[in-house]
Amino acid sequence: MHIAVTAAPRQDHFVALLDRHKPILYKVASAYCARREDRGDLIQDIVVELWRAFPRFDGRASFATFMHRIAVNVAISHFRGESRRIRDALPIEDLAFDLAAADRVMDNAGDDLVALQQAIAALDDISRALVLLHLDGYDHDAIGAMLGLTPGNVGTRLHRIRQKLQRDHAETRT
């Protein structure tokens, strides 16, 4: 897949790909931000970073993989000062995301998924990214490449995260 160099076709292509994989934005934002306003901010940051990184997307991996990598890395680094300057150029209203309706979809998904979402939100930044990528079907090699970790490190961390989630879940049930 070759990306057009001129501005208008490149933007069309980017927008089309973004449209096809929108849920990734919401899921990552939900995992990292408890408040809806913060989720909107994070989604803005992710979209802008995706746009900037888009010239480097060469099609060797899927756009979903590319998007996941950018999204979790932006989420992890979300609280750097730079993100606030970027956000002014891309008002969340232009994206017309109904985050409240998307939240309702999550809430109606079942108690176990709601509990999972809450458990993920209690993890540290890197662990959240690990769990999200694991749930979205990526193997250890792919997760490691996205986050700058070795596959072994990913496996170890995921194992510890599973144990922690089990413990925390057991405590809330008692």
Place this chain on the structure above:
Amino acid sequence: MNTASFDLDALRQRWAALDCGIDAQLAFDPAALRDALSRRVRSAFRRHSAWLLVGLVSDAVALAGLVACAVLLRESPALWLSAVAVLLLVVMETATDLDAWRRLRALDFDAPVLAVRDTLARLRARRLRTTGVIVLGSVALWLPLLCVLMAVAFGVDLYRHVHWSVFAVNIVAGLVLLPFGAWIGGALARRFGGRPGFERMLDDSAGHHWRVARERWETLADTDALVARGDAAALVAKDAAQRQRLHAVAQPLATLRRSLWTGIVVLVPLLLGVALFNVTHGGQVRALVPGLVLHFALLVHLVANIAHLQAVRRLDVGGDVGRVIASLRWMARRREVLARVTVVVAPWLVLPLGVVVGRVVGGVDVVGVVPVGWLIGVVVACIGASVVLLRVRSERWFDVVCCGALRRSRVLANELRRLPGDERD
């Protein structure tokens, strides 16, 4: 909750199935998104372009003023030539500002990073050339400009009232400095070109707003690259370490800056005083030569202080600690060398100082009243004293000459070395 255990693998399928429902709730206006993407990041250089516009307006005012001065002073060839010489510098500055403003407005920040960087580098190079010519040219032209302003404002022709030697020395110094400055600049660029500290110094020289705009753009470009590589985890850890480090060295850094400013505040009035002495004693060789010697000595120290202060301001304290310590030591070593030379030649500055003070305080020409034999004795004593002072290794003396900057540089470097190991790169 109705699950007995959390099995991430088992929940994967249902997690993926959420996508359809979420997708239906998320819609966006592609046209609005495209517009927003096209508008972004121009703000980084919008402010610099606004300042360029302000610069262009002030250039236009200066041009109009100098043209008016040249017309008013057309009867006096010296004054007319002075106004035209300064006018040429302002024309050069205006042309550079106009070119930068035009190119920045047309710059596509969505273009590949390397293309944008290349354009910005070319703009900066032109800006630096202009700044260099103006700085070096001002050595020869500040006095002619003063003459023009005095003539226009007060009707006083300084060319008639000040001895020609004062102007001659300034112009000769300026003409000598031009090729010398260009050679120094070229040598520095060959030696240090590409190094982050040197590049930051060049950005500073190109102007504060340029530096801020370029730093912002570079930070955004670097963040993109980092995020795209997947190094966000390392980025977060590095950020936290940088903040801790900045907090730890804030006080010694502020103290170092204060001693550098102290040096500048002490030297500037002395320099102005000696400059005034030189202007008022033009043509009197026995006064002017000692005055120029003192002037040169003070100027060298002032330039060293300013360069040291600029270098400290540019220190990337949050970056590689080893590199920061090396930069501090490098600057301190150069200041120490200058301090050593000053200590060794200090006896030779006593006579010029005596001449200047004698003239200013007592109206006495010390060289004229002191017998030749005594002067020879003073020279011999100076030689002996310099030889003795060559063996001086007292860091305290050197530190006094540098107004405490050497000791405070060491304190800062020690604080950085004391930081925990995992904060040092």
